[in-house]
Amino acid sequence: MKRGPPSTGAAVQRREGLAKLTGRERYVDDLPLEDFLWGMTVRSPPPSPRGSITAIRFGRDVDWSQFVVVDHRDLPGPNVVYLIEQDQPVLAAGVVRHVHEPVLLLAHPDRDALRRAVHAVEVVVEPEAPVLDFRLPSRSDEIQYGPDNVLKHLRIEKGDVARALAQAPVVVEGEYETGAQEHVYLETQGMIAALEGEVLVIRGSMQCPYYVLNALKHALARDETRLRVIQTPTGGGFGGKEEFPSHLALHAALLALKAGRAVKMIYDRGEDMAATTKRHPARVRHRTGLTRDGRLLAQDIEVLLDGGAYVTLSPVVLSRGLIHAAGPYFCENVRIDGRAVFTNAVPFGAFRGFGAPQTLFACERHMDVIARTLGMDPALLRRVNLIRDGQSTATGQVINDGSDRVAVLERALDVSGWREKRRAHAAFNAARAPVRRGLGLATFYHGGGFTGGGEVYLKSRLQVAGLPDGRIEVRSANIEMGQGTLTVFTQIAADRLGLAPDAVVIAEADTARVPNSGPTVASRTTMVVGRLVERACDDLRRRLGLSESARGDSVRAALRDWHRAHPDQSLVGEVVYEKPPGINWDDATYRGDAYGAFAWAAYVAEVEVDLRTCAVRVTDFVAVQDIGKVINEILARGQVQGGVVQGIGWALMEECKWQDGAMVNNQLTNYIIPTSDDVPPIRVAFLETPYPHGAQGAKGLGELPIDGPAPAILNAIAEATGADPRTIPLTPERLMTIAEFGMRNAE
Amino acid sequence: MRPDSKAKIAFELNGEPVEVAFAPHKTLLEVLREDLALTGTKHGCELGECGTCTVLLDGAPVLSCLVLGLACEGRRVKTVEGLAQGSRLHPLQEAFAALGAAQCGYCTPAFLLTADALLTDNPSPNRDDIKQALSGNLCRCTGYIKIYEAVELAAARLRGERAEPARESLYGSR
Ligand code: FES
Ligand code: FES
Numbered sequence: 001m002k003r004g005p006p007s008t009g010a011a012v013q014r015r016e017g018l019a020k021l022t023g024r025e026r027y028v029d030d031l032p033l034e035d036f037l038w039g040m041t042v043r044s045p046p047p048s049p050r051g052s053i054t055a056i057r058f059g060r061d062v063d064w065s066q067f068v069v070v071d072h073r074d075l076p077g078p079n080v081v082y083l084i085e086q087d088q089p090v091l092a093a094g095v096v097r098h099v100h101e102p103v104l105l106l107a108h109p110d111r112d113a114l115r116r117a118v119h120a121v122e123v124v125v126e127p128e129a130p131v132l133d134f135r136l137p138s139r140s141d142e143i144q145y146g147p148d149n150v151l152k153h154l155r156i157e158k159g160d161v162a163r164a165l166a167q168a169p170v171v172v173e174g175e176y177e178t179g180a181q182e183h184v185y186l187e188t189q190g191m192i193a194a195l196e197g198e199v200l201v202i203r204g205s206m207q208c209p210y211y212v213l214n215a216l217k218h219a220l221a222r223d224e225t226r227l228r229v230i231q232t233p234t235g236g237g238f239g240g241k242e243e244f245p246s247h248l249a250l251h252a253a254l255l256a257l258k259a260g261r262a263v264k265m266i267y268d269r270g271e272d273m274a275a276t277t278k279r280h281p282a283r284v285r286h287r288t289g290l291t292r293d294g295r296l297l298a299q300d301i302e303v304l305l306d307g308g309a310y311v312t313l314s315p316v317v318l319s320r321g322l323i324h325a326a327g328p329y330f331c332e333n334v335r336i337d338g339r340a341v342f343t344n345a346v347p348f349g350a351f352r353g354f355g356a357p358q359t360l361f362a363c364e365r366h367m368d369v370i371a372r373t374l375g376m377d378p379a380l381l382r383r384v385n386l387i388r389d390g391q392s393t394a395t396g397q398v399i400n401d402g403s404d405r406v407a408v409l410e411r412a413l414d415v416s417g418w419r420e421k422r423r424a425h426a427a428f429n430a431a432r433a434p435v436r437r438g439l440g441l442a443t444f445y446h447g448g449g450f451t452g453g454g455e456v457y458l459k460s461r462l463q464v465a466g467l468p469d470g471r472i473e474v475r476s477a478n479i480e481m482g483q484g485t486l487t488v489f490t491q492i493a494a495d496r497l498g499l500a501p502d503a504v505v506i507a508e509a510d511t512a513r514v515p516n517s518g519p520t521v522a523s524r525t526t527m528v529v530g531r532l533v534e535r536a537c538d539d540l541r542r543r544l545g546l547s548e549s550a551r552g553d554s555v556r557a558a559l560r561d562w563h564r565a566h567p568d569q570s571l572v573g574e575v576v577y578e579k580p581p582g583i584n585w586d587d588a589t590y591r592g593d594a595y596g597a598f599a600w601a602a603y604v605a606e607v608e609v610d611l612r613t614c615a616v617r618v619t620d621f622v623a624v625q626d627i628g629k630v631i632n633e634i635l636a637r638g639q640v641q642g643g644v645v646q647g648i649g650w651a652l653m654e655e656c657k658w659q660d661g662a663m664v665n666n667q668l669t670n671y672i673i674p675t676s677d678d679v680p681p682i683r684v685a686f687l688e689t690p691y692p693h694g695a696q697g698a699k700g701l702g703e704l705p706i707d708g709p710a711p712a713i714l715n716a717i718a719e720a721t722g723a724d725p726r727t728i729p730l731t732p733e734r735l736m737t738i739a740e741f742g743m744r745n746a747e
Numbered sequence: 748m749r750p751d752s753k754a755k756i757a758f759e760l761n762g763e764p765v766e767v768a769f770a771p772h773k774t775l776l777e778v779l780r781e782d783l784a785l786t787g788t789k790h791g792c793e794l795g796e797c798g799t800c801t802v803l804l805d806g807a808p809v810l811s812c813l814v815l816g817l818a819c820e821g822r823r824v825k826t827v828e829g830l831a832q833g834s835r836l837h838p839l840q841e842a843f844a845a846l847g848a849a850q851c852g853y854c855t856p857a858f859l860l861t862a863d864a865l866l867t868d869n870p871s872p873n874r875d876d877i878k879q880a881l882s883g884n885l886c887r888c889t890g891y892i893k894i895y896e897a898v899e900l901a902a903a904r905l906r907g908e909r910a911e912p913a914r915e916s917l918y919g920s921r
Contacts, residue, residue, distance in 0.1 A: 011918065013845065014847060017849055018836075019852075021827075021844055021852075022787070022828070023827035023856050024787070026786065030786035183887075185853075186791045186799055186851065186887050187851070187853045234851065235853030236850075236853060236888055268793065269794065481851055482852065482853075482888045483850070633917055634847035634916065637893070638847050638850055638888070641890030642850065642887070645890035646887070646890075667794065668796035668797050669794075675882045676878045676894070677879070679892065681892075686919055
C-alpha cells in the first residue's frame with residue numbers, strides 16, 4: 001500500500017522527447033513524399049440523415065478528367081469496414097444513414113483544386129424518417145436495425161433486486177445524462193497510401209495497426225503479404241484513433257490503387273470534428289435501496305447509450321459501461337440493464353474510458369444525491385460502502401487485491417483538506433456573497449485490459465530480439481500517442497534484463513516487422529502488454545541458456561557470443577498472452593471476473609460558482625489513485641493531469657451541438673476545450689498495491705483519470721449552490737435553468 | 748499575376764537569411780512546411796483557433812496559418828528548429844524534457860516558442876503570467892501543469908539560478 005523506493009527508471013525521460021522538442025519528429029503530414037496526390041472525401045450533405053441517394057451530380061466548371069474518382073463500385077472486396085459487425089460501408093452504396101457519410105473519394109495533385117472539386121459535387125438524398133433522439137422509442141417506420149433499433153442489450157444480475165428494493169427503508173431515484181465529447185487530438189486524422197511494388201503500404205496516425213490491416217485485408221480482398229501498415233508518430237488519440245483510422249486507410253488505399261500513385265489524406269479540423277466518432281451520449285437511471293444509515297441494499301440501474309448509425313464498437317462500450325455502473329461499492333442485490341440504440345447520428349465510438357465515464361458519472365453524482373437525501377456526509381456514505389477485500393462486484397467478481405480503498409479515500413480527503421475546507425466553505429457561503437464555494441468527491445475504479453474474455457480472444461503476441469551488439473529490440477504493435485509506450489516498454493525491458501535504457505530499441509509499429517500484440521486501447525498497454533515484454537525478455541534469456549537471475553553484463557556478453565556462434569541468424573524471444581490463473585469469465589451469463597485488475601481512485605474538486613453569471617471555476621483538484629505500481633512518475637502524473645483536464649472539459653464546457661444527427665459546432669471556436677486559463681492546481685498522489693500479473697505490478701492507468709472529474713465537479717457545484725445538477729456538460733446556460741438553483745440564487 | 752506564378756521574398760529565418768519563391772496566396776505556415784521543408788511547425792486547424800502553428804515574427808508570437816508568406820518580406824522568423832544552438836538545447840527544451848511537458852508533442856513547438864517570447868519580455872513571470880501568455884495554445888494531452896512547471900524551471904535557469912525540477916514531479920510523494 002505504501003509506496004516503496006523509486007524504481008531505477010522513475011525519472012527516465014521520454015525516449016522520443018528530444019525529437020518532439022526540436023521539431024524533428026515526423027508526424028504523417030511531415031513525411032517527405034514525392035509525386036503524390038491529395039485525397040479528399042465527398043460526404044452526404046445535411047439535412048438528410050437517412051435516405052436513398054438518387055443522384056450524384058458533377059459540376060460543369062471542373063475538368064473531371066484530371067481527377068481520380070472512387071465510389072463503392074471500386075471496392076475489390078466486400079463494402080464493409082471490418083469490425084464487430086460488418087454493417088458499415090466503406091463508401092455509401094445507394095443509401096445513407098447519417099449526415100457526412102462518405103460517398104465519393106477524389107484525388108488530385110493540387111489541394112486547392114481538390115477542395116473546389118469536392119464542393120462541386122452534389123449528392124442528392126431522398127429523405128426517409130430518421131431516428132434522432134436515442135431516449136425515445138422508435139416508431140415502426142424508423143426501424144433500421146433488428147426488430148427494434150437496439151444494437152445491443154446486456155444485463156447483469158446479482159441477488160434479488162426487486163425484493164430488496166421492496167423491503168428497503170429508503171429508496172432514492174435519479175436520472176443522469178451525459179453528452180457527446182469530441183476527442184480533439186491536436187493532430188487531425190491523416191493517412192498515406194502507396195504501392196511499393198506489389199505491397200500496399202499505409203502510413204498514418206493510428207492506435208491499432210492490426211485493426212487497419214484487417215480492415216484492408218477484408219475490403220480490398222488482399223492477402224497480408226501484399227499489405228503493410230506502419231504507425232507514424234501520433235499526435236494524440238484518446239480512442240479517436242482506435243477504429244476510425246481503418247476508414248481513412250481504406251479511403252486512401254482505394255484512391256492510391258486506382259491512381260497508381262501515392263495518396264495523402266489529411267482531414268481538416270472541421271471535417272475531423274463533424275465526421276469522425278465521439279463519446280457516446282448516455283442516460284442512466286438509478287433506483288437505490290438503502291438502510292437509514294446509508295448501507296447499500298439494492299442497486300437497480302438502467303443504462304441507455306446513443307450508438308449512432310452503425311454498430312462500430314457500441315456493444316463493447318456498453319459492456320464496459322455496465323460493468324462499471326454500480327461503482328466501487330459492495331451491494332448484495334444489483335441489476336444493471338443496458339441498451340445501445342441505433343440513431344441516424346454520426347456513429348459514436350471509442351473515447352478514453354469507453355462507457356465507464358458515463359455510468360460512473362451517474363453513480364457518483366447519485367451517491368451525493370443519496371447523501372443529501374439521508375443528510376449524511378458524502379465521504380462517510382462512500383466509506384461505509386466501498387468494497388472490501390473478499391466482497392464481490394455486480395458480476396460476482398470477488399475482489400482480493402490487497403488494495404485499501406478506504407485508505408485511497410482518506411488520502412484524498414487529507415490532501416484536499418476536505419474537512420476544514422467544507423467548514424470554511426459553509427461559513428463563506430453563509431455570507432450570501434454572489435460567489436459560492438464547494439468541494440465535491442468521487443470514488444471510482446477502472447478495469448485494465450479488455451473486458452471479460454477479451455484478452456484471451458486477442459491472443460496477443462510479442463517479441464524481444466537479441467541484437468549482435470548486445471542491445472535488445474522490443475517488437476510490439478502497441479503504439480506511442482503521447483501516453484509513453486516507448487518509454488515504459490524501455491524501462492520494463494531494461495529492468496528485466498538489467499540493461500541501460502539506451503540498450504533497448506523499440507521497433508517501429510510496422511505490421512511487416514512486429515507481431516500482433518493487440519490494440520493500444522483499454523488501459524492495457526503497460527499492464528497486459530508490458531507483462532508480455534517481461535515474459536519475452538525471460539524467453540530470450542532462456543534461449544541464451546542463462547539462468548533466471550542473469551542480468552546486465554552477463555546478458556550482453558551472452559548476446560554477443562550467441563551471434564558470433566550463429567552469424568546472420570536472428571535470436572528472438574517470443575511469447576503469447578496467457579490468462580492469469582483464477583480469472584474466469586462467462587460471457588453467456590455476464591458473470592465472473594470482468595477484468596484482471598481494477599485501479600482504484602478518489603478525486604476531490606473544489607469550485608467557485610458565480611451566481612450572477614453561473615460561471616464555474618474549478619479552483620483546486622486532488623487525484624489519488626492506487627495503480628499497482630508507478631513505472632514512470634512523470635508519465636503517470638501527465639496521464640492523470642491530462643485526463644483530469646479532459647474531464648473538466650466534459651463536465652463544464654465541451655458541448656456538441658446537434659442538428660439532424662450531425663455536429664454543427666465543428667470548430668475550435670465554438671466547441672470549447674479547456675485552455676491553460678481553465679486549469680486549477682492538480683495534485684496527484686499514487687498508492688501502490690502491486691498486481692502480480694501486471695508488468696512490475698502495474699495496473700492500467702490511461703483511462704482512469706477521465707472517470708472521476710465530472711461527478712466530483714458537479715457534486716462540488718451542488719454543494720456550493722444547493723442546486724441539483726444531473727446533466728453534463730453543465731454549461732452556465734444549463735446551470736441557470738435549474739429551478740432550485742434559481743430559488744437559492746434569489747435568497 | 749498568373750495563378751501558378753510565384754512570389755519571391757527574402758527574410759531572416761532562425762538567424763540565417765533566406766530567399767524563397769512560393770505561390771503568393773500561401774500562408775507562412777505553408778511556406779515554412781512546403782517550400783522550406785521545415786515541418787517542425789504544426790497545424791491543428793488552419794483557422795487561427797488552436798495555436799499549434801505559432802512561430803515568432805520579429806520576436807512576437809503569431810499564428811503562422813493566418814500570416815501571408817508575402818507579409819514576411821524583410822522580417823525575422825523563428826521556428827522550433829531555431830531554438831537549439833547546434834547540439835545545445837535551449838533551456839526551455841531542457842526543462843520540457845526533464846519535466847515531461849511534451850506528451851504527444853504535437854502542440855510542443857508552439858508552446859516552446861510562445862514561452863520563449865514570454866521569457867524574453869518577462870524573465871520572472873509568475874504562474875498567472877505564464878497561464879495568460881500560453882492561453883492561446885491548446886494542448887489536449889498534458890493538462891498544462893507540466894508545461895507551467897517547465898516554463899518556471901527554464902525561467903529560473905535563464906536567470907542564472909541553479910534550479911532543479913521539484914522532487915515530487917519526478918519521484919512522487921512518498
Ligand atoms: S493551425 Fe490552428 S491556429 Fe494556426
Ligand atoms: S502534448 Fe499532445 S497536444 Fe500537447
